[in-house]
Amino acid sequence: MALEKHRNILDYTLQSLLKRKLKNIGIIMVFTLVIFTASSVIFLSYSLRQEARLLLKDSPEIIVQKMRAGRHELISTLIMTEIGQIPGVSGVEPRYWGYYYDSGVKANYTILGIGASGTEKNRVLSGRMPSRHEKNIAAIGRGIAEARVIKKDLGSVLYLQAADGKWMNFNITGVFESDSEIMTADLIVISEDDFKTLVGMPDDAATDLAVHVSNEAETPTIAKKIKERFPDSRPILRDEIIRTYDAVFGWRSGLIIALFMGALIAFIILAWDKATGLSAEEKQEIGILKAIGWETSDVLEMKFWEGLVISLASFMCGIILAYIHIFFTGASLLAPALKGWSVIYPEFRLTPFIDFYQIAILMSLTIVPYIASTIIPSWKASITDPDTVMRG
Amino acid sequence: MIKTENVTKYFNRGKPDEVLAVNDATIEIKKGDFAVFKGPSGSGKTTLLSLIGCMSRPTSGRVIVGDRDVSRLPERFMTEVRRNIFGFIFQQFHLIKGITVCDNVMLPLYPVGIKPSKLRESAALILNNLGMSKRIDFPVQRLSGGEQQRTAIARALINNPDVILADEPTAHLDTQISEEFLTIMRNLQQQGKTIVIATHDPLVYEKDYVNLIIEMRDGRVREIMKN
Amino acid sequence: MRKSGVFFSFIGINLAIIAILCIISLIAVSEHNIASKDISKIVKVLQLTDMVLATDARYTRNPSQADLFSAFQDYPGSIEHFPTGSVIPPPDMNSLEKLIEIKANGS
Numbered sequence: 125m126a127l128e129k130h131r132n133i134l135d136y137t138l139q140s141l142l143k144r145k146l147k148n149i150g151i152i153m154v155f156t157l158v159i160f161t162a163s164s165v166i167f168l169s170y171s172l173r174q175e176a177r178l179l180l181k182d183s184p185e186i187i188v189q190k191m192r193a194g195r196h197e198l199i200s201t202l203i204m205t206e207i208g209q210i211p212g213v214s215g216v217e218p219r220y221w222g223y224y225y226d227s228g229v230k231a232n233y234t235i236l237g238i239g240a241s242g243t244e245k246n247r248v249l250s251g252r253m254p255s256r257h258e259k260n261i262a263a264i265g266r267g268i269a270e271a272r273v274i275k276k277d278l279g280s281v282l283y284l285q286a287a288d289g290k291w292m293n294f295n296i297t298g299v300f301e302s303d304s305e306i307m308t309a310d311l312i313v314i315s316e317d318d319f320k321t322l323v324g325m326p327d328d329a330a331t332d333l334a335v336h337v338s339n340e341a342e343t344p345t346i347a348k349k350i351k352e353r354f355p356d357s358r359p360i361l362r363d364e365i366i367r368t369y370d371a372v373f374g375w376r377s378g379l380i381i382a383l384f385m386g387a388l389i390a391f392i393i394l395a396w397d398k399a400t401g402l403s404a405e406e407k408q409e410i411g412i413l414k415a416i417g418w419e420t421s422d423v424l425e426m427k428f429w430e431g432l433v434i435s436l437a438s439f440m441c442g443i444i445l446a447y448i449h450i451f452f453t454g455a456s457l458l459a460p461a462l463k464g465w466s467v468i469y470p471e472f473r474l475t476p477f478i479d480f481y482q483i484a485i486l487m488s489l490t491i492v493p494y495i496a497s498t499i500i501p502s503w504k505a506s507i508t509d510p511d512t513v514m515r516g
Numbered sequence: 517m518i519k520t521e522n523v524t525k526y527f528n529r530g531k532p533d534e535v536l537a538v539n540d541a542t543i544e545i546k547k548g549d550f551a552v553f554k555g556p557s558g559s560g561k562t563t564l565l566s567l568i569g570c571m572s573r574p575t576s577g578r579v580i581v582g583d584r585d586v587s588r589l590p591e592r593f594m595t596e597v598r599r600n601i602f603g604f605i606f607q608q609f610h611l612i613k614g615i616t617v618c619d620n621v622m623l624p625l626y627p628v629g630i631k632p633s634k635l636r637e638s639a640a641l642i643l644n645n646l647g648m649s650k651r652i653d654f655p656v657q658r659l660s661g662g663e664q665q666r667t668a669i670a671r672a673l674i675n676n677p678d679v680i681l682a683d684e685p686t687a688h689l690d691t692q693i694s695e696e697f698l699t700i701m702r703n704l705q706q707q708g709k710t711i712v713i714a715t716h717d718p719l720v721y722e723k724d725y726v727n728l729i730i731e732m733r734d735g736r737v738r739e740i741m742k743n
Numbered sequence: 744m745r746k747s748g749v750f751f752s753f754i755g756i757n758l759a760i761i762a763i764l765c766i767i768s769l770i771a772v773s774e775h776n777i778a779s780k781d782i783s784k785i786v787k788v789l790q791l792t793d794m795v796l797a798t799d800a801r802y803t804r805n806p807s808q809a810d811l812f813s814a815f816q817d818y819p820g821s822i823e824h825f826p827t828g829s830v831i832p833p834p835d836m837n838s839l840e841k842l843i844e845i846k847a848n849g850s
Contacts, residue, residue, distance in 0.1 A: 129629030131747045136619075136626055138746040143614035176794060178779050182787040187808070196810050219790050223801065232798050234805075236789055247781045253788075267795070304782045309795040310804070332808075334790045365792055365807040372796075372806065372831050412610045413623070415571060416671065417599035420591060422627040433750060440757035447764050451771075464827030465799035475775040476768035509573070510598075511566035513610060632745065 133422060137429040140409070152438050154394055159442025159490060160449070161387035166482045167450040168458055169373030174477040176369035179307055180362065184334035185343050187219070187360040188350055196358075198329040203354065207335060210349050214338040218330030220319045224284060224312070231271060231467035235284075235312045237319025248308075251278050251298035254315040261318075263298030267309030267468040282312070287324030294318075305470035335359075391490065395497045402501050410505045411513030423506040424499055431498030435491040443483070451476040517547040517710055518568050518679065523577035523587075525563055537563040539735040540577070545712060545728060547678070550705050552721045553714040555732035561714040562683050564732070568712070569681045570598040599624065603672030605682040609664045611656045611671075617643065618652045621670045635674075642670045646700065662693040669700060679710040686717045694719055800825035 141148050188207065190199035204216045220237030239256040254261035262282055269277055282294045300308035320327065335350070337343050347359035402410075410423055449457060454472045463469045525538040538560045545551045545568075553561035566572050567579055570586050573594075579587040586597055611620050621639040622632070643652055646666045651659065656667060665685065672680055680701065686694035694717070702725055705711050713720055721729055724743070731739040744752075785791075793805040802809035803825065 126629060128631060129627055131745070132626040132629065132632065134747040134750065135632065135745055136623070138750055139615055139619065140612075142746075172794070172796075179782055179786055179794070180792070182783040183792045184790050187792060189808070194810070196808070217790070223804070232804070234795075234798075238789060246784060247778065248785060249781075265795075300785065303778050304785060306794050307782055307786055307791055310798045311789070313789065360792075360807055362792075368807050369794070408610075409612055412612060415604060415606070415610065416624040417595060417675065418624075418627055419595045436754065437757075440754070440761065444757065444760050444764065451768075461830050462796050462827065463799075464797050464803070464825055464830075466797045466827070468795075468798045470795050476764075476771050478765065478768050509571060511563070511571035513606070 130425065133426050134429050134433075137426050137433065140426075141430060141433060148434065151394065152434055152441075154390060155434065155438035155490075155494070156442045156445070158387045158391040158394075159439050159486070160445050162384050162486055162490075163443050163446035163483065164449050164455070164458055165384050166479065166486065167446055167476070168455050168472075168474070170479040170482060171450070171474045171477040173369055173373045175306060175475065177366060180366055180369070183362055183365065184217075184219075185337040185340065185362050186335040186347055186350070188333040188335055188354075189358045189360065190332070190354075191356055191358050196332075198325065199332055199357070201328050201330050201333075204333060206353065207333065207350060210346055210353075212337055212339060212342045212346050213335055215336040217334045217336075219332050219334050220316055220325070221331050222323055224322075229271060229467060231268075232310070233268060233312050233468070234310050235314065235319065235322070237314055237316040237322075239316040248301045248304040249298055250301055251296075253298050253313050254318070256316050258315045259318060260292070260294050261297050261315065262294035263300065263311075263313040264296055265300045265308040265311040265468075266302045266305055267470060268312065269296075269299050271468050284312075284322060286322045292318070292322060302471065302473065305473070309470040310468040395493055398494075398497045398501070400501070402505055406502070407505045408513065410502060411508075411510060414506065414510035415513045420506050423502065427499045427502045427506075428495060431495030432491070434498075435494040439487060439491055447476070450474065517549075517582070518545040518712075519543070519578075519580040520564070520568060520574075521578045521580070523564070523567060523574045523579060525560075525567060525572070526575045529575065536735055538567065538574075541732075541735075541737045543730055543737060543740065545710060547710055548705065548708060549710050549712075549728050550701070550723075550726050551710075551712045551728040551730065552726050553712070553730050553732060554716060554721050555738075556716055559732040560735040561732050563735075565681055565683055565712065565714045569602045569604060569679075570594045571604075599628070599675055601678050603675065603677035603680045605665070605668050605672050605680065605685050607684040607687055609668040611664060611667055613657045614655065616653045617648065617656055617659070617667050617670075620656055620667055621674055624671060624674055639670065639674060642673050643667075646670055661689055662696065665689065665693070665697060666700075669697075673704075677709070679712060680704060682711070682713045682715075684715055684717075685713060686715065686720060691719065698723060796831065797825075797827035799827055803827040803831045806831055 188199065190197045201218050204218070207213060208216045218239075220239075222235055224233045224235045225231075226233060238253065249263070251263065253263040264282065278296055278299055280296055282296055283291050284294065286292050294312075294314060298313070300311065314322070319325070335346070337346055343361055343363070347361055350357060350359050413423055413426075414420070449455065450472075451474055455462075455474070459469075459472055520541055520543050523538055523541045524536070527535040527537055541560075541564055543564075553564060555561050563572075567574055568581070570579075570581070570589075574587050577587070578585050581597060581601060584597070586594060589597065612623065618636060618639050621643060622635045625635055640649070640652060643649060643666075646669060648663065648666050648670065651663060651667075656664065659667065682701070685697055689697065698720065701711050701713070702723075705725070715721065720726070727743045729739075729741040730737055731741070792807050795804070797803040
């Protein structure tokens with residue numbers, strides 16, 4: 125009996141929503157779009173952030189750069205021993221890396237010279253990487269393999285112009301497969317010796333130094349000591365790197381600001397339009413309902429249903445579409461914002477990490493205010509005496 | 517059945533646009549009466565109708581329905597009395613546009629919690645009796661004036677009320693349809709219902725079956741005539 | 744069917760789809776944990792510090808490694824002018840712990 129009452133009122137609500145079909149479909153579409161945009165951003169940024177946390181946990185604890193006149197410069201490998209002697213440091217390794225602009229493809233590659241191996245039988249690497257002194261061997265990211273004008277793959281040859289103008293050729297012996305694309309898409313990995321020849325780097329220099337620390341809690345102290353010992357250096361902590369990604373995909377910056385704000389404003393306009401008043405027709409309808417025997421609470425319940433039907437339907441559709449958009453179609457609408465002018469970029473085959481907390485917040489920030497903005501304006505109309513409809 | 521004792525109703529009390537709509541009205545309507553509130557527009561008959569129909573509260577005085585003083589009841593109970601005892605027919609019909617005749621007729625009982633299939637049965641029965649069976653699933657905005665009024669009557673009857681209140685029911689109708697309306701009301705009276713009509717149309721108050729005429733002017737009851 | 748019935752089934756279908764997506768997500772996340780071990784190994788060997796999100800500007804390719812205070816830029820945090828710069832903000836600069844003071848002559 126009591127349940128049937130609420131169902132009857134819901135029936136009537138749906139009936140009157142259908143009466144203004146065009147308007148309500150319009151509202152649902154705008155609302156769905158808002159939810160879609162907001163939750164797309166939430167899905168994308170949260171899963172990228174999770175990915176960053178998961179994958180960057182194995183990057184070096186401290187990177188030491190040399191600064192000269194405010195710019196990043198090559199660092200001398202001679203200071204490695206001194207850094208190695210700082211208590212708590214378990215190892216110091218030089219890193220050789222830089223960018224290479226390929227004018228043929230108009231793309232920037234990231235070139236890495238390595239002096240270590242140990243990635244045999246790795247599922248995301250087909251073939252192998254070069255070792256420290258091996259000449260004319262390269263492993264490349266899937267992004268480069270796909271993007272070169274002439275498609276390169278295992279066994280083909282890659283030509284790069286060295287600092288002295290001579291062309292160097294590299295046999296491709298390894299390709300980082302697409303599962304690792306988010307970390308490797310634009311990489312060209314060559315041997316340390318080849319790297320130095322390619323960029324014309326002195327023997328006792330490196331791009332920067334990776335410092336490994338035995339006890340992670342000591343990292344800030346060690347960074348401070350390095351900074352004291354070498355005032356012209358800039359230690360970058362892994363925590364800061366991860367925090368940088370948190371900032372990129374956090375609530376208050378980057379993607380969110382760029383994309384979510386527009387959607388939010390659209391939503392506020394929509395809610396404002398509703399909250400600022402009822403049409404004369406709606407007011408009269410409320411009057412009639414009261415006059416024929418509906419209570420104030422019944423009228424408000426109808427308005428509650430009205431808000432809930434629209435907001436819940438839009439919310440669910442928006443969430444589902446956003447999930448499909450981000451995780452099935454590789455964020456096809458948001459990715460261009462992240463790619464910018466990039467020529468090489470990973471396909472966002474993201475792992476669907478879902479942050480239920482943020483979704484719940486989004487839900488309470490949209491459904492609740494929408495229902496409120498439906499009920500509150502009708503409040504006044506529904507508490508007046510029903511005889512106004514006779515006089516009006 | 518229905519009594520008012522020294523009922524006074526102000527609108528916008530204490531404001532510059534204060535109106536004294538009903539002034540010290542004392543009347544009594546018995547069960548089975550065919551009563552008419554007669555008077556020019558602005559005489560307070562509509563307000564008195566809404567006061568006895570529990571649509572608004574008097575500023576002072578008492579309204580007694582059955583043997584209950586309803587003038588000080590909380591809203592919930594007012595609604596309950598209104599829903600159980602009265603059926604209203606408004607001057608402008610006040611049907612809800614965009615939905616069908618049947619939905620309009622069923623509307624008053626939605627919050628009571630009766631299954632729509634049962635509601636529909638009783639609505640169809642009433643519409644049938646009013647000769648509207650062909651129009652059951654017709655959208656109301658496409659009905660003629662007389663049909664709209666019959667829909668409004670059907671809506672007033674869906675809760676099987678003891679009292680039918682009608683406000684200027686013939687104002688927008690031609691003579692023939694007005695006569696039809698009065699015949700329907702007469703039949704309802706003969707079935708034992710009490711009819712109260714506010715009107716200034718002689719067609720209504722000159723009928724011989726009208727047994728109580730309450731004449732109003734400037735918010736006061738001027739004359740009560742019983743036949 | 745009653746209109747409320749249609750509405751409830753619509754909500755029900757949506758809930759079912761959302762439930763299925765959640766299950767897909769859980770499965771994918773647990774599978775990813777295996778794949779991510781291999782990726783982490785590469786990250787470790789190559790000593791990578793950043794994700795490939797954009798490759799158009801240095802500071803968006805390797806946000807954590809970017810130059811900070813180069814002279815004559817738009818402002819000391821925004822280093823170059825690229826579309827991705829509006830999406831990927833300048834890195835966290837706390838590590839510098841350097842207070843830049845401009846002192847008046849003679850003080």
